Structure formats: C-alpha cells, structure tokens
Amino acid sequence: MASRAQKTSAAVKPKGHASCNGATKASRPASAGSASAGGPALSTDQLLELYRAMLRVRILDDRMITLQRQGRIGFYGACTGQEAATLGSAYALEPTDWIFPALREASAMLLRGFPLVPYLAQVFGNSADVTKGRQMPSHQAARAVNQVSWSSCIGTQLPQAVGAAMAARLKRDRTVFMAYMGDGATSASDFHVALNFAGVFKAPVVFVCQNNHWSISMRTDQQTASESIAIKAKAYGFPGVKVDGNDVEAVYAAAKTAVDRARRGEGPTLIEAETYRMGAHSTSDDPTRYRDPKEVELWKTRDPLDRLQARLLKLKVWDARRDEALRTELLGEINAAIKEAESYGPPADETMFEDLYAEVPWNILEQREEYLEYLRRAGPAARGDHA
Amino acid sequence: MPELMYREALNQALAEEMERDHRVFLMGEEVGRYNGAFKVSQGLLDRFGSARVVDAPISELGFAGLGTGAAMVGLRPVIEMMTWNFAILAMDQIVNNAAKLRHMSGGQLRCPIVFRGPTGIGGRLSSQHSQSLEAQYAHFPGLKVIFPGTPKDAKGLLKSAIRDENPVIMFEHEKLYSVKGEVPEGEYTIPIGEADVKREGKDVTLITYGRQVHFSLAAAEELAKNGIDAEVVDLRTIRPLDEERILESVKKTNRAVIVEEDWAFCGVGATVVDLIQSKAFDYLDAPVERVTQLPVSISYAANLEAAAEPSVPRIAEAVNKVLYRG
Ligand SMILES: Cc1ncc(C[n+]2csc(CCOP(=O)(O)OP(=O)(O)O)c2C)c(N)n1
Ligand SMILES: [Mg+2]
Numbered sequence: 001m002a003s004r005a006q007k008t009s010a011a012v013k014p015k016g017h018a019s020c021n022g023a024t025k026a027s028r029p030a031s032a033g034s035a036s037a038g039g040p041a042l043s044t045d046q047l048l049e050l051y052r053a054m055l056r057v058r059i060l061d062d063r064m065i066t067l068q069r070q071g072r073i074g075f076y077g078a079c080t081g082q083e084a085a086t087l088g089s090a091y092a093l094e095p096t097d098w099i100f101p102a103l104r105e106a107s108a109m110l111l112r113g114f115p116l117v118p119y120l121a122q123v124f125g126n127s128a129d130v131t132k133g134r135q136m137p138s139h140q141a142a143r144a145v146n147q148v149s150w151s152s153c154i155g156t157q158l159p160q161a162v163g164a165a166m167a168a169r170l171k172r173d174r175t176v177f178m179a180y181m182g183d184g185a186t187s188a189s190d191f192h193v194a195l196n197f198a199g200v201f202k203a204p205v206v207f208v209c210q211n212n213h214w215s216i217s218m219r220t221d222q223q224t225a226s227e228s229i230a231i232k233a234k235a236y237g238f239p240g241v242k243v244d245g246n247d248v249e250a251v252y253a254a255a256k257t258a259v260d261r262a263r264r265g266e267g268p269t270l271i272e273a274e275t276y277r278m279g280a281h282s283t284s285d286d287p288t289r290y291r292d293p294k295e296v297e298l299w300k301t302r303d304p305l306d307r308l309q310a311r312l313l314k315l316k317v318w319d320a321r322r323d324e325a326l327r328t329e330l331l332g333e334i335n336a337a338i339k340e341a342e343s344y345g346p347p348a349d350e351t352m353f354e355d356l357y358a359e360v361p362w363n364i365l366e367q368r369e370e371y372l373e374y375l376r377r378a379g380p381a382a383r384g385d386h387a
Numbered sequence: 388m389p390e391l392m393y394r395e396a397l398n399q400a401l402a403e404e405m406e407r408d409h410r411v412f413l414m415g416e417e418v419g420r421y422n423g424a425f426k427v428s429q430g431l432l433d434r435f436g437s438a439r440v441v442d443a444p445i446s447e448l449g450f451a452g453l454g455t456g457a458a459m460v461g462l463r464p465v466i467e468m469m470t471w472n473f474a475i476l477a478m479d480q481i482v483n484n485a486a487k488l489r490h491m492s493g494g495q496l497r498c499p500i501v502f503r504g505p506t507g508i509g510g511r512l513s514s515q516h517s518q519s520l521e522a523q524y525a526h527f528p529g530l531k532v533i534f535p536g537t538p539k540d541a542k543g544l545l546k547s548a549i550r551d552e553n554p555v556i557m558f559e560h561e562k563l564y565s566v567k568g569e570v571p572e573g574e575y576t577i578p579i580g581e582a583d584v585k586r587e588g589k590d591v592t593l594i595t596y597g598r599q600v601h602f603s604l605a606a607a608e609e610l611a612k613n614g615i616d617a618e619v620v621d622l623r624t625i626r627p628l629d630e631e632r633i634l635e636s637v638k639k640t641n642r643a644v645i646v647e648e649d650w651a652f653c654g655v656g657a658t659v660v661d662l663i664q665s666k667a668f669d670y671l672d673a674p675v676e677r678v679t680q681l682p683v684s685i686s687y688a689a690n691l692e693a694a695a696e697p698s699v700p701r702i703a704e705a706v707n708k709v710l711y712r713g
Pocket of ligand 1: 185210214281
C-alpha cells in the first residue's frame with residue numbers, strides 16, 4: 001500500500017487544485033460570490049481553474065468523436081453539455097476520496113490530476129493504457145486517482161460505492177465516495193438498493209444523478225412518475241437536492257455541502273443535477289431521429305461553458321483575447337497528447353491471459369503457451385476476422 | 388426466394404405473430420420509438436401501438452418479471468434484452484421463476500414467454516458486452532434455448548418460440564443482424580430441437596451454431612481446397628439437442644470438431660462431446676476437438692479481441708488434428 005501511495009503521488013501532480021491541498025484552502029481568496037444563493041462558494045481562481053477544465057473536456061470530447069468517425073477508436077460517449085455537473089461535483093472531493101462514475105464522468109480523472117496521455121491511451125486501448133487495452137472508451141479508470149471504471153451495466157456502481165463507503169467507516173477513515181448515475185439509471189434495482197442501504201447505514205456517500213433529460217431515446221418521464229429524482233431520497237430517509245446542473249457554482253455548492261456532511265458522518269445525500277445531453281447518446285446513436293432540434297437549441301442557450309464564461313467576463317477576470325488563447329492552447333495540448341497516445345503499439349497478445357486471477361493458474365498458463373505456439377506456427381494468418 | 392437481413396427476418400416473425408395472435412406483445416428497452424437498439428422492432432410501434440410494443444424503463448430484472456407475470460395469466464410476451472450481458476441482471480426472474488413455474492406449481496401455471504436479444508463478440512465492446520452465455524441458460528431444466536445462424540432459421544425459430552408453451556431463450560449474434568440470406572416467402576416455422584446440415588461432407592463433422600456457422604462454412608471451403616470434405620451441422624437449438632442428427636453425421640464421418648464462441652469450460656461443446664463419447668464412441672477415429680473462445684475475458688483492443696475468438700485458421704487446425712494431418 002505504501003509503495004502504491006508513493007507511486008501515486010509521483011505519477012499524479014494535482015496542478016493548482018485548491019481543494020486538493022489543505023494549505024491552499026486555508027489561504028483561499030474571498031469568494032467570488034456565487035451566482036446561486038448560499039452554500040460553499042468558489043473563488044475566482046477556482047472558477048478560472050474549472051473553466052479551463054471544462055473547456056478542455058469539451059474540446060477533448062469533440063476530438064474523440066472525430067477520431068471515432070475516422071475509425072481510430074472504437075466507441076465514445078461524450079459529456080458535452082454536462083461539464084459543469086461532472087466537474088463541479090468532482091471538484092468538491094479530496095484526492096483521497098473515491099469516484100464511482102457512470103458513462104459521462106471519466107474526465108473527472110483529469111481534474112484530479114491524471115495525465116492526458118495515458119488517459120487517451122485508454123481510449124485507444126494500447127500498450128500505454130493502464131487497463132491494458134481491456135476497457136472500452138468512456139470507461140477510463142485509474143487507481144492512482146481513486147476512480148474506478150464504469151460498469152457497463154447501468155446502476156451496478158451504486159451499491160458498490162455504498163459498500164466502499166461502509167468499508168471506510170469500518171476502517172475509521174474519513175474518505176467520501178461519490179457515485180454518479182444518469183436519470184435512466186434511477187429505474188434500475190441497484191439504484192433503489194443503494195439508496196436504501198446508504199440510508200440505513202448512514203454511509204459516507206454522495207449520489208450525483210445527472211438528469212440530462214434522456215436515456216438514449218427515452219425521456220425522463222418514461223423512466224419515472226416521480227415529480228423529480230431528488231425527491232426519491234426522501235423515501236430512503238436522507239436529503240435529496242435538485243440543482244441547476246449547468247451552473248457550476250450551484251453544483252459545487254450542493255456537492256461540497258453533501259461531501260462535508262458525509263465526512264462528518266451524517267450520511268448520504270442525493271443530488272439531482274438538471275442538465276442536458278447536447279450530443280448523441282454515444283457514437284452508435286443518431287438523436288435527430290427521436291429528439292426535437294428545438295429542444296437542443298433551447299439548451300444551447302444554457303450551455304454551462306457559456307454561462308461560466310459570461311460569469312468570468314462579468315467578474316472582469318476574463319476577456320475574449322484570453323479565451324481565444326486558452327482554446328488554442330488546449331487544442332494544441334490535446335492534439336499533441338493524441339499524437340503521442342496513438343503512437344504506442346497494441347498490447348502484447350500474451351497480456352490477455354494476465355489479471356484473471358491474482359496469480360496466473362497453471363491451466364491458463366498452459367493455454368497461453370498453446371496459443372503462443374499456435375501463433376508462431378500459423379503466423380499472421382492466425383487471427384480472427386477483426387484483425 | 389427473397390434475400391433478407393437477419394434483423395429483417397426477425398422483424399417479420401414478430402409482425403406475423405403479433406398479427407396472428409393478439410396475446411403476443413413486445414417489451415424491452417428502446418423497442419418502441421427507437422425501433423430497437425438493433426432495429427429488430429422497426430415499424431412495430433406504428434403498426435401495433437404502444438400497448439403491444441412497450442418501451443420499458445431500464446430494469447432488466449423488472450421487465451423480465453413483468454413478462455413472466457403476464458405469461459402466467461395468459462399473454463405471450465416477447466421480452467427483448469438490449470444484450471444478454473445485461474440480462475444477467477434478470478437471471479432471478481428467468482431462472483428461478485419462468486423456468487420453474489410450471490414444475491413448482493404442480494403443472495397449474497404456465498409460462499409461455501420468449502426472452503431474446505443480441506449476444507457474442509460484437510466488435511471492440513470489451514468484456515461486459517461480449518459474452519456468450521448460452522451454456523448458462525441451457526443448463527436449466529425448464530428452459531429451451533435457440534441460437535439461429537441464418538435469417539431463415541431466425542424467422543422460423545422465433546415463430547416457433549412465440550407459439551411454444553414454455554419459456555424460450557433466444558440468442559441472436561450481434562454480428563449477424565446485417566447478414567443476408569434467403570428467407571422463404573409465406574408462412575413457415577422451424578421446429579425447436581432440430582439441427583440442420585448446412586453443408587454435406589464425408590471426412591469430418593463440424594458441429595456448430597450461431598455466428599460460428601459462418602466461420603465453419605468458410606473453414607470448410609478452405610479445407611476443400613486441400614481435399615478435405617467437411618460436413619457442417621448447425622445445431623440451431625442448444626436445448627433440447629438434436630441428438631439424432633449429430634450422431635448420424637459423426638457415425639458417417641467418424642471425426643468431429645465442435646466450433647463455439649463460448650468458453651470451453653462447461654460450454655455447450657462439452658455436452659456435445661459427452662453425447663458423442665457415450666453414444667458413438669465406437670465410431671470415432673480420433674478424439675473430438677473443440678474450437679472455442681480462449682479462457683480470458685474479451686478486451687477492447689482489436690488485436691486481443693481477434694486473438695481470443697474462434698477463427699477460420701483455428702478451425703482448420705483442429706480439423707487437421709482430428710485427421711492426423713499437418
Ligand atoms: C443494465 C443495462 N441495461 C441497458 C443498458 C443500455 N444502456 C446504456 S446507456 C443507457 C441509457 C442510460 O441513460 P441514463 O442513465 O439517463 O444515462 P445517460 O446516457 O443519459 O448519461 C442504456 C439503456 C445498459 N448499459 N445496462
Ligand atoms: Mg440521461
């Protein structure tokens with residue numbers, strides 16, 4: 001454990017992430033005055049940091065969708081339109097806290113200091129990928145930043161997060177667990193199980209539901225007859241709060257309040273962040289077939305990035321020239337990282353036999369040898385039809 | 388005969404059965420307005436309305452249970468799983484309930500229901516989207532399990548499944564949906580429990596099902612170039628197995644290779660080997676070989692995925708082995 005912790009701090013340098021660092025926090029400049037009333041507030045520096053992080057994810061997602069269209073990556077589910085809900089909530093965590101994400105929160109890893117190149121290597125699934133080419137894009141994960149991979153099955157991360165939270169209580173540490181889900185996931189049994197257990201055991205967990213109005217082609221009112229998602233928490237005996245998910249300050253305030261509460265041992269909170277899925281469900285979807293473009297246009301006027309930018313302009317800490325420069329800088333950084341990440345070769349064939357068990361059992365070893373022997377015999381013609 | 392895609396053949400089967408029997412309805416995620424994740428239910432919502440083409444909230448366990456309940460009181464539900472990988476969440480309803488209701492109730496209850504959906508290695512979708520779970524379901528008394536490899540078989544078997552008095556599990560390989568094949572015009576069904584000889588041959592029997600039917604046929608063509616005449620037996624139904632057709636072919640060729648996309652351990656082929664050794668042992672000129680997915684979880688990386696799945700060269704190699712060649 002000790003050596004892992006050391007490795008972690010060497011590999012990951014949380015850059016200027018104020019909430020990662022107690023010392024910075026104490027000397028935090030006065031609040032910029034949240035656009036939303038009350039609750040913990042963000043300083044202008046923090047707002048600038050979040051703007052940068054959100055813009056980076058926006059550009060990154062755009063680039064990834066292009067790469068998928070070009071056949072350079074297999075799949076992608078973007079966070080576009082939901083950057084405030086994703087990053088504003090994750091920003092309330094300490095580096096020692098854990099994230100159990102759903103489909104659209106992989107980028108919280110970047111906010112928490114995970115480097116871009118290995119993050120992208122995971123999208124390519126190559127030899128520089130810490131999951132060794134095994135996990136799909138939008139399922140990025142790294143132990144170094146305490147973020148697990150989304151389980152492709154909707155909802156299964158939620159009881160896991162509660163279990164991990166209960167374990168933290170047993171170990172008497174102060175870790176908080178943030179578990180994400182979409183609005184559609186609230187139909188899953190695991191959602192209800194997780195909330196029930198969390199309520200009963202007062203687990204230090206914060207549930208963040210990204211209500212982006214859609215689950216693939218289904219509207220939220222086809223998933224639930226409740227008047228809101230937040231209200232569901234009431235039945236499980238703990239607070240549920242609904243926030244404007246496109247207002248990063250409101251999201252942060254709600255998340256920070258919930259995280260602090262959980263850390264104090266007062267139990268879970270369900271946050272419903274109302275937002276909008278601006279793009280397709282994933283690269284295998286075409287939303288124009290089921291969604292009114294007028295709705296998309298309306299939500300464009302509520303774009304979380306535009307809103308944060310307007311706020312920064314109003315605070316007179318930002319201007320068009322700096323904005324342009326930042327966009328150029330981020331695009332350059334991302335393109336350079338893509339270039340490097342893509343340059344790594346595929347994972348070696350024999351690696352697929354590893355990590356099935358703590359030790360490679362004799363029979364798997366035997367199969368591996370047999371397979372490698374077959375490869376040597378058959379040469380490049382040995383593979384299946386995908387190669 | 389007109390050529391149809393696998394998905395179109397399934398669509399015809401659903402439409403015809405819904406037309407024929409008002410008790411039949413379809414439920415699952417995205418089956419209505421979206422016309423199905425793989426477009427199998429294309430046009431059905433418009434044609435039959437939202438009472439019979441039901442978009443379900445995201446809970447496989449939930450709508451598997453709803454379907455089971457509806458079947459208990461006389462309807463004939465077709466439950467679409469977005470993939471069988473997610474249907475793992477519905478195992479309790481399918482296995483502990485649908486499969487056992489008739490038996491547990493002393494024959495008072497019935498459960499005529501079809502659970503169907505895509506399966507298999509779909510193309511860089513990683514381990515939680517790529518599993519072949521047919522052996523699991525075939526394990527349970529009370530369930531029938533079908534896995535058609537062609538559009539014609541898909542249509543005929545789905546129609547039989549909907550008319551069956553028992554719960555039927557239907558696997559549709561994700562990579563087959565766009566595959567075209569001849570489908571007879573007009574009404575026909577294909578009986579559950581009947582294998583089909585997809586290619587006649589005398590030197591070796593390839594026993595297979597699902598997408599691997601196509602790999603096996605391709606391998607047979609390759610082998611023919613070397614003067615090996617392979618017979619390809621498509622199981623089509625995994626439970627109940629068509630013992631007669633399997634044994635007939637093995638007794639003729641005296642050699643067998645089983646080609647399956649699932650894992651070898653406790654896989655479908657293990658049961659086929661057991662059948663052959665117990666009922667055709669004296670006819671065998673070589674131990675039966677199996678070509679399966681390697682004993683690993685499927686990766687996202689294209690090279691690892693391709694390496695793990697059965698392939699034409701691996702099938703050819705197994706055939707050469709039972710023929711003691713090469
Ligand atoms: C158990 C399960 N059933 C079905 C799916 C297919 N699926 C993937 S994403 C999705 C919709 C999810 O909607 P929501 O929870 O609102 O998340 P969003 O995509 O909007 O972020 C569905 C049905 C799945 N992944 N897991
Ligand atoms: Mg949603």
